[in-house]
Amino acid sequence: MSTTSTEPVRPGRASLLYDPRIRGYIYQLALLAIVGFLIYSAASNAIENLRAQKIASGFGFWHNASGFDVNQKLIPYDASTGTYGRAFYVGLLNTLLVAAIGIVLSTFLGFFVGVARLSSNWVVAKIAMVYVEIIRNLPLLLQLFFWYNAVLKPLPNPRQSIQLPAGALLNNRGLYIPDPHLGPGGSLIIWAFLIGIAATLVFRHWARKQQAATGKQYPIGLVALGLVVLLPLAVYFATGRPVSFVYPELAGFNLRGGIQIFPEFVALLLGLTTYTAGFIAEVVRAGILAVSKGQTEAANALGLRAGPTLKLVVIPQAMRVIIPPLTSNYLNLTKNSSLAVAIGYPDLVQVFTGTVLNQTGQAVEVVAITMAVYLTISLVTSLFMNIYNRRMALVER
Amino acid sequence: MTDATTEMAPYAFVRKETLEQQAAPLSVAGPLAWVRNNLFSGPLNTLLTLLCVYIVATSLPELIRFYFIDAVWTGANRDACLADKVGRPVGACWAYVADRLQYFIYGSYPISERWRVNIVFAMFALGVVWMLWTQAPKKKLGFFYFFVLMPISAYVLLLGGAGAERLVRNGMVLSLALAAIYVVLSFVPQLVGFYLGSANLAVVQEASPLKRFSGPKQLILFALVVFGALGVLASSIGLPRVDTGLWGGMTVTFLIAAVGIVFSLPFGILLALGRRSKLPIIQLISVIFIEFVRGVPLITVLFMANTMLPLFVPQEYSPDRLLRPLIGVAMFAAAYMAEVIRGGLQAMPKGQYEGAMSLGLGYWSMMRLIILPQALRIVIPGIVNTFIGLFKDTTLVTIVGIFDFLRTIEATLVDPTWATPTTRATGYAFAAVFYFLCCWGMSRYSISVEKRLAAGQKR
Numbered sequence: 003m004s005t006t007s008t009e010p011v012r013p014g015r016a017s018l019l020y021d022p023r024i025r026g027y028i029y030q031l032a033l034l035a036i037v038g039f040l041i042y043s044a045a046s047n048a049i050e051n052l053r054a055q056k057i058a059s060g061f062g063f064w065h066n067a068s069g070f071d072v073n074q075k076l077i078p079y080d081a082s083t084g085t086y087g088r089a090f091y092v093g094l095l096n097t098l099l100v101a102a103i104g105i106v107l108s109t110f111l112g113f114f115v116g117v118a119r120l121s122s123n124w125v126v127a128k129i130a131m132v133y134v135e136i137i138r139n140l141p142l143l144l145q146l147f148f149w150y151n152a153v154l155k156p157l158p159n160p161r162q163s164i165q166l167p168a169g170a171l172l173n174n175r176g177l178y179i180p181d182p183h184l185g186p187g188g189s190l191i192i193w194a195f196l197i198g199i200a201a202t203l204v205f206r207h208w209a210r211k212q213q214a215a216t217g218k219q220y221p222i223g224l225v226a227l228g229l230v231v232l233l234p235l236a237v238y239f240a241t242g243r244p245v246s247f248v249y250p251e252l253a254g255f256n257l258r259g260g261i262q263i264f265p266e267f268v269a270l271l272l273g274l275t276t277y278t279a280g281f282i283a284e285v286v287r288a289g290i291l292a293v294s295k296g297q298t299e300a301a302n303a304l305g306l307r308a309g310p311t312l313k314l315v316v317i318p319q320a321m322r323v324i325i326p327p328l329t330s331n332y333l334n335l336t337k338n339s340s341l342a343v344a345i346g347y348p349d350l351v352q353v354f355t356g357t358v359l360n361q362t363g364q365a366v367e368v369v370a371i372t373m374a375v376y377l378t379i380s381l382v383t384s385l386f387m388n389i390y391n392r393r394m395a396l397v398e399r
Numbered sequence: 400m401t402d403a404t405t406e407m408a409p410y411a412f413v414r415k416e417t418l419e420q421q422a423a424p425l426s427v428a429g430p431l432a433w434v435r436n437n438l439f440s441g442p443l444n445t446l447l448t449l450l451c452v453y454i455v456a457t458s459l460p461e462l463i464r465f466y467f468i469d470a471v472w473t474g475a476n477r478d479a480c481l482a483d484k485v486g487r488p489v490g491a492c493w494a495y496v497a498d499r500l501q502y503f504i505y506g507s508y509p510i511s512e513r514w515r516v517n518i519v520f521a522m523f524a525l526g527v528v529w530m531l532w533t534q535a536p537k538k539k540l541g542f543f544y545f546f547v548l549m550p551i552s553a554y555v556l557l558l559g560g561a562g563a564e565r566l567v568r569n570g571m572v573l574s575l576a577l578a579a580i581y582v583v584l585s586f587v588p589q590l591v592g593f594y595l596g597s598a599n600l601a602v603v604q605e606a607s608p609l610k611r612f613s614g615p616k617q618l619i620l621f622a623l624v625v626f627g628a629l630g631v632l633a634s635s636i637g638l639p640r641v642d643t644g645l646w647g648g649m650t651v652t653f654l655i656a657a658v659g660i661v662f663s664l665p666f667g668i669l670l671a672l673g674r675r676s677k678l679p680i681i682q683l684i685s686v687i688f689i690e691f692v693r694g695v696p697l698i699t700v701l702f703m704a705n706t707m708l709p710l711f712v713p714q715e716y717s718p719d720r721l722l723r724p725l726i727g728v729a730m731f732a733a734a735y736m737a738e739v740i741r742g743g744l745q746a747m748p749k750g751q752y753e754g755a756m757s758l759g760l761g762y763w764s765m766m767r768l769i770i771l772p773q774a775l776r777i778v779i780p781g782i783v784n785t786f787i788g789l790f791k792d793t794t795l796v797t798i799v800g801i802f803d804f805l806r807t808i809e810a811t812l813v814d815p816t817w818a819t820p821t822t823r824a825t826g827y828a829f830a831a832v833f834y835f836l837c838c839w840g841m842s843r844y845s846i847s848v849e850k851r852l853a854a855g856q857k858r
Contacts, residue, residue, distance in 0.1 A: 026678045029678060029681065030678050030679075030681055033680060033681055033684060043711075044711035048707075050713075051710045051713075052710065123437060123438060123444045123447055125438060125447070125448050125451045125452060126448070129454075129455070135839065136835065138838075138842075139834065139839045140831055140834050140838070142791070143794040143797065143805060144805060147827065337695070337696035337697075338696065340698045341698065343698065344797065351696070351702075359702075359706065365707050365710060366707055369699060369702055369703045369706065372702075373691075373703070376694060376695045376696060377691065377694040380694040
């Protein structure tokens with residue numbers, strides 16, 4: 003295959019259509035045009051439709067009187083003086099409350115079940131497996147209906163309340179627990195508690211430094227117990243037991259006194275906790291299985307017993323695998339708390355996207371605000387978990 | 400040799416005969432040892448075992464008694480399930496489920512038209528088996544069926560009416576026209592020589608006219624058969640319109656799940672490709688869409704679809720009440736699917752991309768022929784898991800007023816015909832069994848695929 007011509011072969015100039023860069027620009031411009039057209043037509047249609055339906059736009063409704071009441075509120079709010087903006091904060095705080103408690107409880111339950119699935123005890127492992135399989139394969143909404151309609155609703159009425167230990171009462175209007183009242187000097191106990199926590203942190207820091215420098219270990223757990231539990235207890239007795247409890251009592255057809263925890267809250271918390279715990283259990287199990295067996299064997303060879311092996315060798319390595327999926331489970335729990343609307347717990351979606359939307363009709367603004375809140379929660383949570391994850395991650399050369 | 404050693408060490412003890420083989424000690428073998436090792440290996444374990452056995456022994460017989468032994472299986476109304484009317488303790492009221500089963504499956508769909516729903520169920524089952532059974536023949540035909548023909552047929556059969564008949568007629572005309580074109584092309588392939596290029600044209604010309612372009616011809620033939628059958632049904636029995644307000648029960652649950660999977664896979668693939676694209680604007684738009692949808696709860700997406708979608712289109716095109724949550728679910732599922740598929744794309748070794756490029760394949764050919772077939776295969780378990788989540792999430796449409804399966808159960812619970820103390824427990828148990836069987840079956844499938852995919856890596 004020899005060429006007869008000695009002239010250099012010049013590559014033919016390709017058509018501009020086949021230039022990848024030009025093509026890229028064309029594709030992107032086309033997409034921009036489509037998206038822009040969609041947004042423009044949606045916006046112009048929305049303006050037209052809103053005008054036709056005589057619905058106001060903008061965020062002016064924020065300061066308007068709301069005129070509806072909410073049963074569970076963490077900040078003062080009532081129907082006569084409340085505004086839509088205030089109702090938003092009530093709902094947001096309720097969402098954050100159930101999400102925060104749910105995250106803590108589901109973490110404990112999830113770690114417990116996850117470890118139980120790996121237990122050498124056959125019965126324990128099988129029961130944990132059955133729990134995980136059932137919980138993970140049923141819709142959360144069905145579980146919430148179960149907890150609310152089948153478990154909490156059929157409870158007796160306040161007159162036949164179920165007596166629980168420590169003066170708590172359970173009936174179909176919720177759980178009533180004694181309300182602690184601080185007498186004179188009672189605030190000292192809270193201060194003692196806070197000081198105990200602070201002192202524990204300081205001691206732990208000091209003990210770690212000492213151990214790094216000298217190798218000597220200090221009993222951090224015991225000191226923490228003393229500072230956090232015994233110190234407030236001592237203050238409690240020293241100030242002459244200034245805490246009194248107001249117990250719930252029957253008055254007419256209802257109970258008076260005590261703190262009422264609404265059944266909607268209990269049902270949502272139970273549902274979210276057990277559901278998320280099933281997923282966390284699988285995450286934990288996968289994390290522990292990901293630590294190679296050689297690590298445990300090496301720890302045993304060093305003479306560590308089972309407890310320290312788990313605490314010092316297995317869990318720190320398993321946490322690296324566990325944290326990223328754990329974060330997404332926390333986020334899922336927070337997002338799933340919006341199912342509250344199905345059982346009437348006044349969370350952000352029920353109060354704001356439900357009642358406020360129905361009253362004002364301003365769908366665009368209300369839904370946009372709600373979505374922005376959840377997006378913010380998601381982004382902030384992943385930010386914090388990323389920081390924590392970076393601290394836990396393997397430091398490589 | 401041995402003699403010499405024995406002589407040199409006169410006091411050594413050498414056993415002359417083999418000992419009888421002894422049974423393994425009781426503590427390490429046999430069922431007793433298993434019990435000791437796995438149930439009673441220490442005080443804590445013994446306590447846990449006893450506690451668990453106690454819990455199971457007290458609750459399981461109760462459950463069996465309630466749901467089976469004391470249960471009522473037949474009856475016409477609530478009297479069959481009331482303890483004082485029957486004169487014995489009454490457990491679950493299965494008679495209620497039997498009585499309302501048609502409603503749970505079809506909702507308020509007209510009884511005379513329910514055969515149409517049954518055909519759609521059968522078509523859906525065929526499609527699912529075709530897609531999931533890895534050794535199934537004619538996979539490409541299966542994809543075409545699942546993503547094009549089945550949705551169109553389901554729309555025509557379930558909704559019916561003039562619009563559906565027009566759709567069937569247009570589909571028929573289109574496939575007939577394509578068939579005619581391909582018949583001509585089979586005999587005169589030179590007509591598309593400019594598209595195929597001379598080398599491909601030569602390959603095509605080698606085959607006999609019947610075998611030329613066999614792939615597209617199969618698809619067209621299949622489409623002709625399906626449209627023909629639909630046309631026959633429409634003209635002989637007739638497909639009167641059934642408003643979506645009448646749809647309900649498992650029909651709607653499966654419909655939402657099917658719409659979710661049929662739309663989320665193609666859109667998910669596009670979004671995943673967009674997110675990995677080198678073109679900044681395409682990447683940015685994909686990332687914003689994916690992260691936005693994944694950052695908000697499905698309920699807010701459903702509320703958005705329900706309240707904002709009608710505002711975004713001209714009044715006369717206001718979407719149907721069932722269509723709105725379907726759009727919401729499809730968007731939501733697409734974002735999650737995109738992340739699963741992106742995982743598959745990232746798991747592809749760079750050599751695959753480079754190999755495809757060195758063969759001279761363009762972007763779309765590279766993706767279609769080399770990358771996506773491998774990437775999608777390894778994320779089948781992830782896709783199935785996402786689909787399980789989607790299937791469970793279909794219950795949320797209850798909140799925006801759609802009568803899915805769970806909502807039909809809730810609706811019958813307030814009906815006085817079957818109002819008994821045990822109806823609720825029975826209804827929830829039935830719902831739980833339904834959802835559990837579907838989700839658990841899918842998760843088993845995903846695990847088996849995972850095992851087969853991992854077989855290559857096993858040492």
